[in-house]
Amino acid sequence: MKNLIISPDTEEKLIKKHGLRRIDVEQCFRNRERSYLLETRPEHKTEPLSEWFISENDRGVLIKVVCIFIEGMIHLKSAFPPNDEEISIYNTMSENY
Structure with missing residues (x-):
């Protein structure tokens, strides 16, 4: 991805x-497979707003x-294994988009 x-x-x-x-x-x-979500928490707010998603790499x-x-x-801000709460939020919210 250039x-x-x-x-x-x-x-x-990351490493x-x-x-x-x-x-x-x-x-x-x-x-x-699903949409991006906007990061709206005040402590993580950026201009323009950050967006995030959860997906698997090719190793699962x-x-x-x-x-x-x-x-x-x-512009990558971060990438890391999500916790259970983040997975739940993503699964719930991304279905609505």
Whole structure:
């Protein structure tokens, strides 16, 4: 994905903290089956708003992907294994879109 931008700090965190690589995130975008959700919690609010989704990579690992879309580019904020609450929110909310 040529339009996916991952800062060096974010990429380092993906690897060291979550054991994920760029390819894992790219696979999640390709495997995504539901819509993006807007991040509206005040402590995580960005301009423009962050969007997120949960999908599996090709190895079947469930990953929450958080990004910002700016002028056709996808700026990755974070990617990590979701907790049960995030999975529940995503499954409930994404069905309504």
